[in-house]
Amino acid sequence: MSTEPGAIGLGSTLADRYELVAEVARGAVGDVFEALDRVEGSKVAVKVLRAEYLADESMRRRFRREGAVLKALDHPAIVRLLELGINDDGVVFLVTEYVEGETLAERLSRGSLPIEEVDALIDALCDGLGAVHQHGVLHGDLKPANVVWPEDGAPRLVDFGASKILGLDRLTATGEVSGTPAYMAPEVLTGKADVDQRIDVYGLGVVLYEALSAKKPFHDGHVGRLMMKIDAGDCLPIDTVADIPDAIARLVGKAMHRHKQER
Ligand SMILES: Nc1ncnc2c1ncn2[C@@H]1O[C@H](COP(=O)(O)OP(=O)(O)O)[C@@H](O)[C@H]1O
Numbered sequence: 001m002s003t004e005p006g007a008i009g010l011g012s013t014l015a016d017r018y019e020l021v022a023e024v025a026r027g028a029v030g031d032v033f034e035a036l037d038r039v040e041g042s043k044v045a046v047k048v049l050r051a052e053y054l055a056d057e058s059m060r061r062r063f064r065r066e067g068a069v070l071k072a073l074d075h076p077a078i079v080r081l082l083e084l085g086i087n088d089d090g091v092v093f094l095v096t097e098y099v100e101g102e103t104l105a106e107r108l109s110r111g112s113l114p115i116e117e118v119d120a121l122i123d124a125l126c127d128g129l130g131a132v133h134q135h136g137v138l139h140g141d142l143k144p145a146n147v148v149w150p151e152d153g154a155p156r157l158v159d160f161g162a163s164k165i166l167g168l169d170r171l172t173a174t175g176e177v178s179g180t181p182a183y184m185a186p187e188v189l190t191g192k193a194d195v196d197q198r199i200d201v202y203g204l205g206v207v208l209y210e211a212l213s214a215k216k217p218f219h220d221g222h223v224g225r226l227m228m229k230i231d232a233g234d235c236l237p238i239d240t241v242a243d244i245p246d247a248i249a250r251l252v253g254k255a256m257h258r259h260k261q262e263r
């Protein structure tokens, strides 16, 4: 059964197999649905490239890139890819395991995490990022909304839509900053060359800062001023906004150092 491009939504079935049963999130590039895999009888997550991008070859490439990167990564702290699919009408979609739970962003909206949970977060994200980096890949968009936390397990990284393959992708950010400014490393925001895995170390530092304090280190309604604050490292030190062990405070400060050689 084919579906008109653009008509993909609740009730659609992709590749005669994945029935979209609930909307999970609407993103800039793709929409995420909870779906029923009719073959396995299981619940899965399906990310579909938005209709307005279906004819955009660079978006399609970016989407396939996300699938290819996820396929290479098989790690308990990274969401598992089940299929990179294409519908007979050209709609591209990614099928991943469905992670029952909430995102770290949702959790943090209720307040900071207790230290044991921060420990679990550090373990999972360091492990997961280690695997990503070992594959020569950058995640490129670490933030609480891209960490899903199952009710009964350890947190997992999702969303490799901004990922880059070292040595293959252009890594200078001039003119094409993709990601969320509040979590982006200074060298990305200022379009410096030689961007490397340390942008993820920085993003991890910001995520941990927020997990410990329920506050973003940098905020400003004006994006230019926000970028200047990030570039200058102009934020309250984590140990002034959260009552935490020194070792954790040092780790966060080091991870989010404005100079990557200090991270
Ligand atoms: N496998 C999954 N299981 C459960 N929820 C998911 C899954 N993948 C993504 N989500 C949810 O969908 C949201 C958007 O997915 P994401 O891959 O981050 O796309 P986007 O590029 O639109 O940010 C996530 O923030 C999370 O809430």
Ligand SMILES: [Mg+2]
Pocket (backbone or CB within 6 Å): 027, 145, 146, 159
């Ligand atoms: Mg996302």
